[in-house]
Amino acid sequence: MQLNTLVAHEIIDLLKAGKTSAKDVYDSVIDQIKNNEKQIHAYASIFNNTEIEADASTPIPIAIKDNICITDKETTCSSKILEGFKPPYDATVIKKLRDSGSIFVGHANMDEFAFGSSTETSHYGPTRNPWNTDCVVGGSSGGSTAAVAADEAIWALGSDTGGSIRQPASFCGVVGLKPTYGRVSRYGLIAFASSLDQIGPITKNVTDSAMLLNIIAGHDENDSTSTKLPVPDYTKSLTGDVKGLKIGIPKEYFIEGLDDEVKAAVLESIEILKKRGAIFKEISLPHTEYAVATYYIVATAEASSNLARFDGVQYGLRCIPTKKRKTSIIDLYEETRNVGFGKEAKRRIMLGTYSLSSGYYDDYYLRGLKVRTLIKNDFDRAFKEFDAIITPTSPTTAFKIGERLENPISMYLSDVFTISANLSGIPAISVPCGFSKNNLPIGLQVMAKPFDEEMLFRISHTFEQNTDWHKRRAIK
């Protein structure tokens, strides 16, 4: 038995029964990394864990996205500008994981500052898809999803601003959850777009997703946007029962550009849930086609503001122009940011600055915020009648490395089905629901009303009980 291929709840059972040790589990993950990391490149940095605590409650090896601060461990958002930055504090989710006995395997590779949908914009180079190394892993949490898919971690944390957990989960055949905005503290998550960002679990099955959310969810006084609503025990929603649940299928998600194989897999998944007693009805979310454009106004505007702090004064890189005789503080900012930021980061900072600048604010930023209202209203209306909404996670399976890098719009459109959940603040999960003829995973997305993660678990767990897509392993 290869311990690293198991899910966390199986490992915990074995540990309780005294049939394995935390050290054996960790060693099996490290062995897998030794054998496969060269091809996959899931990690930006791998930590040295010499002491494995024997009697912790959840001593599970976990991969952490490279934008979540861990004390004294290099945390770079996979950007040159944060090279060498070792945070002097833990993110709240890290503190919670530490309390549960988690073992941090390393910082997982990501698109630079989470700007991307393929993990190709990382300063460390791309992560490769464990199912086919010519293909991208999706992004921006592609290192985290690849680590889990390649059994180089038992589970992982990612962050999701426009689909950055769900889309790569879909491309890698794993389970990825974006919790409701405010369900998980963002303290210590290096901010991209503060009104959209949310940390969430990436796991091999739905049970693990519920368990990991149990650990990380909850109010935090260091994040004033985190909710005081009580955290239920999410594993209690794994009932296997969907009888009588009303689920909407938005017609705007079954459009031109949706891959035939993806469409077929999603429709087949709906049949499986129908057989378990769920009731499906076509619905309309009329502003769906405006989501990507809205997102690229709102997210880049917030990013341009959040990334102003990377100026060479405090963290990471500091560059001084070589030609000038006298250096001003402005020279220091401008040179550091020119050398430190990659192409996509510059593109987004510039776009955000443009839409916030005087003369363009009303036409772009304010208009974006108003369309955001319309998109959110679509969902509010739908959830008055429906318990959940089911869609494909991404219109296609994983594309080839390099294929979309030079065409930003085509890259942005791979998030066309995931972005609305962030704009509306609602929770959404992606679960494996099939494979293409080329053996690439396909993801099914379930969305629910704010703070109803239990509904997501209930539906996706029932689905998983009646399929075995999640059991396939990328690396034999």
Place this chain on the structure above:
Amino acid sequence: MISKENVKQVASLSRIHLKDEEIEFLAKDLEKILDYIKKLEKLDISSVEPTSHALPTKDVFREDVVKPSLSQKDALKITQNKEKGSFKVPKIIE
């Protein structure tokens, strides 16, 4: 139309010193993206309120109690450019 001058101005607001070739491709890229974003102009938003946060968050207050926080020494551990307990930067006022 996004001119090179536009790009230079936005780069200066963004505090990024761009190379000439970067100015050229960013002008083209931004043009394409802004053109795509134009689709929002089709919508009538005259009576729509803007949403900056999807879920209702009001001002959050807490008791004003002194608690331990990051020490100056720990905060300065992240830089080599320090002097007398401060971050050191080039001269700001001539």
